[in-house]
Amino acid sequence: MAIRINTATFQSDLYRSFAFPQPKPLRSPKFAMASTIGSATTKVESTKKPFTPPREVHQQVLHSMPPQKIEIFKSMEGWAEDNILVHLKPVEKCWQAQDFLPDPASDGFMEQVEELRARAKEIPDDYFVVLVGDMITEEALPTYQTMLNTLDGVRDETGASPTSWAIWTRAWTAEENRHGDVLHQYLYLSGRVDMRQIQKTIQYLIGSGMDPRTENSPYLGFIYTSFQERATFISHGNTARHAKEHGDVKLAQMCGIIAADEKRHETAYTKIVEKLFEIDPDGTVLAFADMMRKKISMPAHLMYDGRDDNLFENFSAVAQRLGVYTAKDYADILEFLVGRWKVADLTGLSGEGRKAQEYVCGLAPRIRRLEERNSAKAKESVNVPFSWIFDREVKL
C-alpha cells in the first residue's frame, strides 16, 4: 500500500473537499519537506496491513469553544423551538422510500421492477458511479448523528433528551435516514451495480467515521452543516436533472425529493448561524474563517471498498466531470454563505475578527481563479475501474 502523505499544498488538501483535478494522479509515495506549512491534514494508509481503509491522522482537537459559551446555546433553546424545529416536517406529512419504488404488495410489482430496470439500462455507468457514491455517503448517517452529538451545548445527553437541540438532531437524523434507504433500494432493484461491493464500502465508511474538525464547537459544527446541506442540495439536484435527461423520471423525482429535504435543512442550519452572528459576531466570523482555512472536507472522504486506495478521489473526479458537484460549486456555496450571513457588513469586530472577515470575503474569488487555471491545463484522460460497477471503467 502506498503511503500517501499529503504535503501542505492547497491542491492536495482540496481533494478532500471536492475533486480538484490533478495533472497527474498521485500514486508514488510523497514525503513532506514542508510539513510546517499550514495544518496539513494527512491521510495515511498502513503499509503493514493489506486492505486497510484510510484514517484521519491530523491532530484531533477537542473542546475549542470556551465553556462559558455553552450558556449561549442553553439560552437559545426557546428560540430554537420556535425558529428551527418549524423546519422539520411532521412524520405524517413526510414521503417514505416506498412512495418511489415498486410496490411489493401489488400484483403489478414484477412489472414495475422490470420497468425500473429497463429505465436503468439507459443510464450510463459514470452516472451510476456518482449516484452510488452519494448513496454511500447518505448511508453513513450514524457518523453524522454522532458528529452532531459531539457538539458542546447542543448534544443529546441521553438519546432522548427533551431539549430543542436534541429534538432537532433526532428528527433530522430520522429524515435523513430515508435518503439512504430509498437510494439503496433503487440501486438494488436496478441491477446495474455490485451491491455487495457497495455494502462493503458502507461498512468500511461507517467504521472509519470522520472528523470534520469541528472540535466540539457548535459554532464550527453548524457552519460545517450549513455548508454541507447546501452542497448535498446542489449535488442531489444535479443527479435529479441528469436522471431526467437520461429518461428516468421516477429516479429524477427520487433525487429531487431528497434535494428538497436538504434545502429545508440548509435553511435551518443557516438560520442558527445567522443568530450566532447576531449574538457573537466576532466569535462566529472567527469560526467561519477557521472552518474555511481547514477546508470543508466531504463526509465520505475516507471511503474505501477494499480495493481502490484512491476511491474517494476517483469518485470526486467523476462527480466533477459530470458537473454533479464541482470546485465551482464549492466556491459558489462559500459565496452564498458570505452573502446569506452578511459577513461583509459586520462591524465592531476585533482585529482578529476583521482579518477573518477579510479572509472569508476574499476567498471565493481566489478558489475560482485557482480552478480556472487548473481546468485550463490540458489533462490526459484516464479511465479507471470501479468495483461498484463490477470493475467496469469510467473516465475521470
Add this chain to the structure above:
Amino acid sequence: MAAVPVTCVRLTTSMQIVGKTSALKLVSMGRNKSGFPCLRTSRFQISCVAKPETVNKVCEIVKTQLALGADTVVAPDSKFASLGADSLDTVEIVMTLEEEFGISVEEENSQNITTVQEAADLIEKLVEKKNATA
C-alpha cells in the same frame, strides 16, 4: 593491486554542489539503474545557484502575495510558512511564478517549494529546460 572502488563517494548533508557539470562527475555511483544520478532526497539538494534577479523577483512576488510591509525582510532562505503563508498562498505564489516566468510547475515539484531559494532554483531549471526545447 585492488582497484579503488568508484563508489567510495560519500555525500554529506552539508555539501552543496554548485554548477551542474561538477555534480555529474562527483556523483558517479557505480551501478546506477538509470545512469543518471538522482539525488533528490529529503536530506540534501543540489542547488544550482539562481541568478540574483530571479531571487529578487521571487521575493517581490512573495511580498505582494502575503501583503508584507516594506520593512519585512524576505531572505532567500525564508520559509513561506514563517512569513505567514498558508497552503492557498503557496499555491497562488507558484501560480504567479508560472505566469511571471512563463513556465509550468508540476504538482510534485510545487510541493518542494518552501523557500524563496527553492522557488528561484526551480524556476531557473524550468526556464532553461524551456529554452533548450524551444
